[in-house]
Amino acid sequence: xxxxxTSFRVRYAETDRMGYVYYGTYAQYFEVGRVxxxxxxxxPYRRMEEQGVLLPVHDMxxxxxxxxxxxxxxxxxxxxxxxxxxxxxxxYAVFNxxxxxxxxxxxxxxxxxxxxxxxxxAPEELLRALVQxxx
Amino acid sequence: xxxxxTSFRVRYAETDRMGYVYYGTYAQYFEVGRVxxxxxxxxPYRRMEEQGVLLPVHDMxxxxxxxxxxxxxxxxxxxxxxxxxxxxxxxYAVFNxxxxxxxxxxxxxxxxxxxxxxxxxAPEELLRALVQxxx
Amino acid sequence: xxxxxTSFRVRYAETDRMGYVYYGTYAQYFEVGRVxxxxxxxxPYRRMEEQGVLLPVHDMxxxxxxxxxxxxxxxxxxxxxxxxxxxxxxxYAVFNxxxxxxxxxxxxxxxxxxxxxxxxxAPEELLRALVQxxx
Amino acid sequence: xxxxxTSFRVRYAETDRMGYVYYGTYAQYFEVGRVxxxxxxxxPYRRMEEQGVLLPVHDMxxxxxxxxxxxxxxxxxxxxxxxxxxxxxxxYAVFNxxxxxxxxxxxxxxxxxxxxxxxxxAPEELLRALVQxxx
Numbered sequence: 314x315x316x317x318x319t320s321f322r323v324r325y326a327e328t329d330r331m332g333y334v335y336y337g338t339y340a341q342y343f344e345v346g347r348v349x350x351x352x353x354x355x356x357p358y359r360r361m362e363e364q365g366v367l368l369p370v371h372d373m374x375x376x377x378x379x380x381x382x383x384x385x386x387x388x389x390x391x392x393x394x395x396x397x398x399x400x401x402x403x404x405y406a407v408f409n410x411x412x413x414x415x416x417x418x419x420x421x422x423x424x425x426x427x428x429x430x431x432x433x434x435a436p437e438e439l440l441r442a443l444v445q446x447x448x
Numbered sequence: 449x450x451x452x453x454t455s456f457r458v459r460y461a462e463t464d465r466m467g468y469v470y471y472g473t474y475a476q477y478f479e480v481g482r483v484x485x486x487x488x489x490x491x492p493y494r495r496m497e498e499q500g501v502l503l504p505v506h507d508m509x510x511x512x513x514x515x516x517x518x519x520x521x522x523x524x525x526x527x528x529x530x531x532x533x534x535x536x537x538x539x540y541a542v543f544n545x546x547x548x549x550x551x552x553x554x555x556x557x558x559x560x561x562x563x564x565x566x567x568x569x570a571p572e573e574l575l576r577a578l579v580q581x582x583x
Numbered sequence: 584x585x586x587x588x589t590s591f592r593v594r595y596a597e598t599d600r601m602g603y604v605y606y607g608t609y610a611q612y613f614e615v616g617r618v619x620x621x622x623x624x625x626x627p628y629r630r631m632e633e634q635g636v637l638l639p640v641h642d643m644x645x646x647x648x649x650x651x652x653x654x655x656x657x658x659x660x661x662x663x664x665x666x667x668x669x670x671x672x673x674x675y676a677v678f679n680x681x682x683x684x685x686x687x688x689x690x691x692x693x694x695x696x697x698x699x700x701x702x703x704x705a706p707e708e709l710l711r712a713l714v715q716x717x718x
Numbered sequence: 719x720x721x722x723x724t725s726f727r728v729r730y731a732e733t734d735r736m737g738y739v740y741y742g743t744y745a746q747y748f749e750v751g752r753v754x755x756x757x758x759x760x761x762p763y764r765r766m767e768e769q770g771v772l773l774p775v776h777d778m779x780x781x782x783x784x785x786x787x788x789x790x791x792x793x794x795x796x797x798x799x800x801x802x803x804x805x806x807x808x809x810y811a812v813f814n815x816x817x818x819x820x821x822x823x824x825x826x827x828x829x830x831x832x833x834x835x836x837x838x839x840a841p842e843e844l845l846r847a848l849v850q851x852x853x
Contacts, residue, residue, distance in 0.1 A: 325753070325763075326605050326746045330598040330653055336505040337475025337596055341731045344472070348730070348789070358730075359789040370471040372511045380504065383600050384753070384764040460618070460628075461611045461742055463735040465788055470731050476596045483595070483654070493595075494654040518735055519618070519629040606775040607745025614742070639785065640741040645778045 315446040316392040317350035323385045333380040339407070339416055340373070346391035347403045347420075354442040366436055367425040371400065375418040379409070386410050396447050397435040399424055450581040451527040452485035458520045468515040474542070474551055475508070481526035482538045482555075489577040501571055502560040506535065510553040514544070521545050531582050532570040534559055585716040586662040587620035593655045603650040609677070609686055610643065616661035617673045617690075624712040636706055637695040641670065645688040649679070656680050666717050667705040669694055720851040721797040722755035728790045738785040744812070744821055745778070751796035752808045752825075759847040771841055772830040776805065780823040784814070791815050801852050802840040804829055 327338040348358050361368065381387055392404045400421050407416040426433040462473040483493050496503065516522055527539045535556050542551040561568040597608040618628050631638065651657055662674045670691050677686040696703040732743040753763050766773065786792055797809045805826050812821040831838040 322750075322753075324746055325599050325749055326607055328600040329595050330600065330602045331502055331504065332600040333504060335475075335596050336508065337472055337479070340470075340472025340475065341729055344730055345727075348727075357789065362788075367466055369466065369468060369515065370512055373471065373508070374510075375508045377504070377506055377508075383767075384762065457615075457618075459611055460614055460734050461740050464730050465733040465735065465737040467735045472731055476594055479595055480592075483592075492654065497653075518632075519627065601772055601774065603774060605745075606778065607742055607749070610740075610742025610745065637736055639736065639738060639782070641782055643741065643778070643780045643782075647774070647776055647778075650774065 314392055314394050315350070315354070315443060316390055317346075317353045318388055318390045319346060319349040320386055320388045321345060323381055323383055323387060325383055328383045332382065334382070336375075336377060339375060339377075339418065342387065342389050342407060343373075343391075343403070343405045343418055343420060346389035346405050350391040350393065350403070351439075354439070356436070356439050356442055361436060361439070364436065365427045366433070367427050368401070368422045369425060371421045371423050373418065373420045375416065377416055379413060379415040381407070381409060381415055387415075393443065393446075396440065396443060397424070399432045399434055401435060449527055449529050450485070450489070450578060451525055452481075452488045453523055453525045454481060454484040455521055455523045456480060458516055458518055458522060460518055463518045467517065469517070471510075471512060474510060474512075474553065477522065477524050477542060478508075478526075478538070478540045478553055478555060481524035481540050485526040485528065485538070486574075489574070491571070491574050491577055496571060496574070499571065500562045501568070502562050503536070503557045504560060506556045506558050508553065508555045510551065512551050514548060514550040516542070516544060516550055528578065528581075531575065531578060532559070534567045534569055536570060584662055584664050585620070585624070585713060586660055587616075587623045588658055588660045589616060589619040590656055590658045591615060593651055593653055593657060595653055598653045602652065604652070606645075606647060609645060609647075609688065612657065612659050612677060613643075613661075613673070613675045613688055613690060616659035616675050620661040620663065620673070621709075624709070626706075626709050626712055631706060631709070634706065635697045636703070637697050638671070638692045639695060641691045641693050643688065643690045645686065647686055649683060649685040651677070651679060651685055657685075663713065663716075666710065666713060667694070669702045669704055671705060719797055719799050720755070720759070720848060721795055722751075722758045723793055723795045724751060724754040725791055725793045726750060728786055728788055728792060730788055733788045737787065739787070741782060744780060744782075744823065747792065747794050747812060748796075748808070748810045748823055748825060751794035751810050755796040755798065755808070756844075759844070761841070761844050761847055766841060766844070769841065770832045771838070772832050773806070773827045774830060776826045776828050778823065778825045780821065782821055784818060784820040786812070786814060786820055792820075798848065798851075801845065801848060802829070804837045804839055806840060
């Protein structure tokens with residue numbers, strides 16, 4: 314398994330009138346988590362797109378356990394739990410500053426060849442970077 | 449079962465550089481769907497809040513089947529599949545103008561008493577409006 | 584001068600913990616206003632992009648006079664105050680249900696030829712649709 | 719004058735199908751800029767709200783000079799150009815990694831007493847932190 318953590322502050326824009334972070338905002342936090350996880354593997358998502366590979370989200374499951382609030386310094390731990398094939402599965406755990414688990418989630422994304430608009434296998438460069446974590 | 453449909457156009461802001469509606473945007477579409485479903489029942493969500501009942505989202509499951517694009521006129525069909533207790537479950541189906549099913553989702557929300565910050569039963573007014581659909 | 588009005592409801596996502604519509608959300612409302620103004624002229628913005636013309640925003644000025652709130656039914660009146668050249672200027676007035684003026688704004692957008700990435704004149708089709716309003 | 723710089727990466731969610739950062743997103747970047755500027759003065763915005771002072775935006779002027787793109791590491795330099803009274807004026811300059819100035823903006827915010835919902839003078843604690851920069 315490969316895991317990576319990244320932290321960021323809740324923006325005022327991301328809260329709603331209940332005073333909580335809006336539930337739809339978390340999708341952005343998961344995006345930040347997986348983008349930074351890929352960067353730390355040496356394979357930025359932007360480079361993948363430049364090589365003609367898109368990675369749209371196929372499905373998402375989220376459980377909201379506790380609210381997050383304005384200006385909270387949140388940490389998202391992003392995990393890749395199995396070697397990707399034509400799909401890649403990310404699991405997310407979001408913690409607040411008291412290290413309480415506030416949200417758990419998972420997403421499946423599909424590697425798409427932009428030229429053909431068809432699914433394809435994960436880029437070799439990504440597999441090579443990941444394989445050491447799955448022995 | 450109670451179902452309701454509402455339609456809206458995709459905003460430029462809601463797309464991403466892949467040209468698709470950003471996956472996190474759909475949470476707003478589901479919100480629009482359930483808010484309009486409650487309004488059509490004669491019990492606007494805003495009134496519920498004015499009566500001291502909050503309704504945060506507890507969990508969400510989404511399957512993205514096909515992309516949506518800028519300026520698409522989308523329709524979300526929102527269904528309440530069982531009588532609410534302390535929780536209410538909504539199911540969503542999003543269609544494009546060709547009436548293709550592009551996204552399916554479900555969310556669970558919890559009725560919270562704002563004064564005590566504790567879960568509570570669904571408001572009587574909502575149950576009375578819904579009961580005719582569950583005979 | 585050409586003016587057009589369109590209405591929409593404030594989403595929960597668009598509010599912030601102050602209970603107001605977040606100030607950055609209005610840019611989306613102005614976008615909805617100008618897109619519907621162009622559609623009512625018979626020249627949808629999407630068609631302009633399909634013809635290879637992009638229309639990025641060059642500048643924006645906003646004055647926030649009164650707050651807007653969750654579930655408000657807002658109306659934006661969008662005006663084109665002069666015939667466009669390589670630029671088009673839109674003025675916006677946002678009203679709440681009590682027809683109070685809550686926000687005034689203006690934006691300048693530039694017509695860009697996607698092939699050359701250079702400014703270009705407004706499409707003839709748009710000018711033809713507009714000219715009758717500027718006699 | 720007091721100035722402060724803070725940096726962040728462009729999220730995929732913040733781009734649009736033109737491939738640029740959506741023009742409405744910048745309001746969030748300005749928010750991040752002024753919040754971090756206040757934090758660096760030792761007076762976090764959250765504490766101001768806890769003391770019963772709200773700070774809604776009254777007006778905003780933005781000039782978009784160059785586009786920003788996905789994954790760009792942007793820097794916003796936020797300046798307070800005069801001692802606040804019942805209003806506070808922030809100026810913003812956003813730079814890309816090549817240190818090109820891509821966006822310039824300014825906002826005026828008004829100090830509001832939450833209890834009375836009336837304008838009030840800037841908190842003493844903020845004025846004390848700022849006065850050394852305006853001699």
